[in-house]
Amino acid sequence: MNWQVWLPLLVVLSSLLPGLIIFVLPENRVGLRTVLNISGAIAKLFLVGWMLWGVAEGHHFEARLALLPDIELVLRADPLALLFVTLSAVLWLLTTMYAIGYLEGSPHRSRFFGFFSLCVTAATGVALSGNLLTFLVFYELLTLTTYPLVVHRGTEMARQAGQSYLIYTLAGGALLLLGTVWLYTLTGTLEFTEHGFLHELDTAHHPSLIIIFILLIAGMGVKAALVPLHGWLPKAMIAPAPVSALLHAVAVVKAGAFGIVRVVYDVYGVEFAQMLNLLTPLAIAASVTIIWGSLRALFQDDLKKRLAYSTVSQVSYIALGVALFGPIGTIGGLVHLVHQGIMKITLFFCAGNYAEKLGIHRISQMNGTGRRMPLTTIAFSVAALGMMGAPLTAGAVSKAWLMDGATAANMPWVVWVLWASSLLNAAYFLPILWRSWFLSQPYAWPNDHPPIRQWREAPWLLLLPPLVTGTAILVAGVFATFEMSPLAWAQLITDREYFRGVP
Template sequence: MGQIIMLLPLGVPILGTLLITNKKIIKDEYVTKFVAGVLIVNFLLVLNALFGNQMLQIHVLKVNDFLDIYFKIDQMTRVFSLLASVLWILTAFYAFEYMKHEQRTRQFYTFFTMTLAVILGVAYSGNLFTLYAYYELLTLCTLPLVIHTGTEEALASGKKYMIYSFAGASLVILGMMILYSITGTMTFTPRGIFNDIEGYDQNLIRFSYIAMFLGFGVKAALVPFHSWLPNAMVAPTPVSALLHAVAVVKSGVFSLIRITYFIFGASMIKAVDVTKYLIPFVVITVVMGSLLALHQDHLKKRLAYSTISQLGYILLGILMLNPNGLIGAILHMINHAVIKITLFFAVGSISHMTHKKYIHQISGLGKKMPITFICFTIAAVSLVGIPPTNGFVSKWFLGVGALNANNLFYIFILLLSAFFTAGYLFPVSVTAFFVNEKPNLEVQEEATLSDSLEPSPFMLFPIVILTVIIIGLGIFPNAVINFLGGVVADAF
C-alpha cells in the first residue's frame, strides 16, 4: 500500500490525461472542471506522499545497475514537487479563461496535465537514469504546447526547441556513460557517490561533469544554448509562464543541483577544479540576459531574456559550492518561479484584454488595469531584490554565499544585474502609470477601451494570490529557509 501511495501523484495525472482525450467520457463543457479536479486531488496526494508516507523509495523496473527506474523521496523532492503542484493549479485557473477563445483547447489540457506527471517524475527520480528518462519525456510533452498555435513561427520555434533539447540530452547521456564507467552507480546519494576522491581519474570526472552541466544547462537557458527560450514565446501565455517558472527551465536547474550535490558532491568538484571552466558561461548568462532584455520592446520577450539572466543567478549559487550559496540557489529557484509566473500572467492579461504586446503601446494603461499593474510592479521590485519581497531574501543568501566563497566578483555581478533588472522592468510600470495615453489611437482600438480593463476573476485571482505569496515569502522567509536546511544537510 505504501508503494501505491508513493506513486499515486505520478499516475493520477497520466490517468487524467487519458480520460481528457476521450470525448465520450469527458465532454467539452466539463474539460476544465475535470482538469481542476485532477490537479487539486493530485496536490493532496503529493502532500500525503511527501509528508504522510513512510515508503521513501521504490525500484519500479530494474534491468541492471544502469537501466533502473528508481523513485526516491528526499527534501529536494519535496521542494520541487510542492512548487510544481501549487503553480500548476494557479496556472490552470488562469488558463481556463485565457484559453476560452483559443483553438484545440482539449489538446492543450491533455499535454498540460501530462507535463505535470513528467515534472513530478523528474522530482521523484532517485537516480540519474530515471531523471534522464523523464527529462527526455519533458521535451516531448512540452513541444505540443510550444507549437500550440500552429503558425509557421510556432512550428519553427518548436523545431528549434526540439533540436536544442535533444542536443543537450546527448551531452547528458555522454556524461552519464563516462560516469557509470568510472563508478558503476548513478544513484543520488547525500554528498555524492565518490567516497575516495583520490582513487579516480580526475580528467574523466571533470569531463563527465562538464558534459552534464552543459547538457542540463540547455534547458536552464545557459548561454550560448539559450536562444530557444525567447523563440518559445509564441506559445500561449499559460505555456510561457510554465516554461519560465517550472516546467522546463527549473527542471534544468533541479537536475544541475542533483548532479552537483548528489552525484559528484561538492568535495569532488572542488578537487577536480571544474568550476573555473563553467563560471564564465554563467557570468555571461547573467549579464547578457540582462542586456538583451533592455533592448526588447515586446513584453514577453523582455521577460524571456530576464529569465535567462535570473537563471544565471541560480547556476552561480550552485557553483559557489557552499551552504549559503546552495540555499540562495534553491530559494531563487522557488522565488523566481513565483515572481516570473506573476509577471507573465500580468503581461498575458494585458495582451488578452487589450491586444497590446509592446511596451510603447501601454501608455496610461495602468489607470485602466490598476490591480494587474500593481501586481506587476510588486513582482518587478522583487525580481530586482528590494525588501520586503522574496527576491531580496534569495539574493541576500547568494551574496552571503559569494562572500563565503571569498569572491567579490560574484557580488559585483549580482549588483550589476540587479541594476539592469531595474532598468528593464521599472520602465514598464512607469509607462503604464505615469505616461499619458497617446491621443492618436486608432478608432477601432479606442472603441475597445473602457473605464476598467481588468481581466476576469479567473485570471486576476491567481495574479493577486501570487503577489501575496511574493510579499509573504519576503516577510516570513524562515519557514522555507528551515525547510531547505534538510537539503543542505544532505548536500554537505
C-alpha cells in the same frame, strides 16, 4: 497498501491519468475537461502536501521499478525533490485555472490540456527521480510533451520556434545521455546519494569525470538556458501565455536548473566537485549568463521577449548559488528556485492579461495600463520589484543569501555580478512601471473596441492567479524566516550534511 511506496507513484499519476483521458474527449466536453484538469491539480497538491508532512516527520517515500538487473527507475521524495515538486504542484493548479480562462473558445483544447498534463507529469518525475537514469527518462519526456505546446498555434512562427526548441533540447538530451552512459561504465551505479557517489573512484578517472561533468552540465544547461545554449527560449515566446508560464516557472527551465543541483550535490558531491575545480567554472558560466541575459533584455520592446531574457538571467542565480562552495550560497540558490518561479509566473500571467484584454504585446504600447487594469498592473509591479530585489519581496531574500554566500566563499567578484544584475533588472523593469503608472492612456487600445478608458479588468480566471502569486511574493519575503517557508525548507536541505566541516 504500503503508502511509502505508492505515494510517489500517485503523485506522478495524478497528472498522467487526467491527461490521457483529456486527449480522447471531444472539444465540446468543456465541463468534464475542466473537472479533470482541476481535480488532478488539487489531487497532486494534496498528495504532495502529504509527502511534505511525512518527510518533515522523518518518513521515507520511495518506489522502485526494475528494468534490468541493477537498473531501476526510482522515485524518491527527499527534501530537495519536495522543494521542486511542491513548486510545480502549486503553480500547476494556478496555471491550469489561468489556461482554462485564457483558451476559452479556442480550438484544440483537448490536445492542449492533454499535453499540458503530460508536461507536468514529466516535471514531477524529474523532481522525484532517485537516480540519473530516471531523471534522464523524465527529462526527455519533458522535451517531447512540451514541443506540442510550443507549436500549439500552428503558425509558421510557432513551427519555427518548435523546430529550434527540438534542435536545442534533443542535442542537450544527447549530451546528457552520453554523460550518463559513460558514468555508468565507470561506477556501475547512477543512484543519487548525499555527497555523491564518485569520490571513491581512483584518481586515474578524474580527467574522465571532468569531461562527464561538462557533458552533464551542458545537457542540462540547454533547458536551464545557460549562455550560449539559451537560443531556443526567446523564440518559444510565440506560444500562448500559459505555455510561457509553464516553460519559465513550472517545468522546463526549472528542470534544467534542478538537474544542475542534482549533479553537483548528489552525483559528484559538492566537496568532490570543488576538489576537481569544477565549481568556479560553473560560477563563471552562470555569471556570464546573468549579465548577458539582462543586457539582451534591455533592448527588447516585445514584453514576452524581455521577460524571456530576464529568465535567462535569473535562472542562472540557481546555478550560481550551488557553485558557491558553502551552505549559505546553496540556500540562496535553492530558495531562488522557488522565488524566481512565483515571480516569473506572475509576470507572464500579467503579460497574458494585457494581450488578451487590450491586445498589448509591446512595452511601447503599455502607457497607462496601471489605470486601465490596476489589479493586473499591481501584481506585475510587485513581481518586477521582486526581480530587482526590492525589500520585503521574495527576490530580496534570494539575493541577500547569494551575496552572503559569495562573501563567505571568498568570491567578492560574485557580489559585483549580483549588484550589476540588480541594476540591470531595474533598468529594464522600471521603464515599464513608469509607462504603466505615470504616462497617459492612448485613445484606444489595439484590441479594445469601442475604446473604453475606465477601469476594466481581465476575467476572474485570468486575474485570480497573478493576484495569488503576487501576494505570495510578498508573503515569501516578509515571512521568510517562518517554519516551512521556502527559505526554511532550503535550510533543511543543506542540513543533510552536504557540507562536512565547511563553514
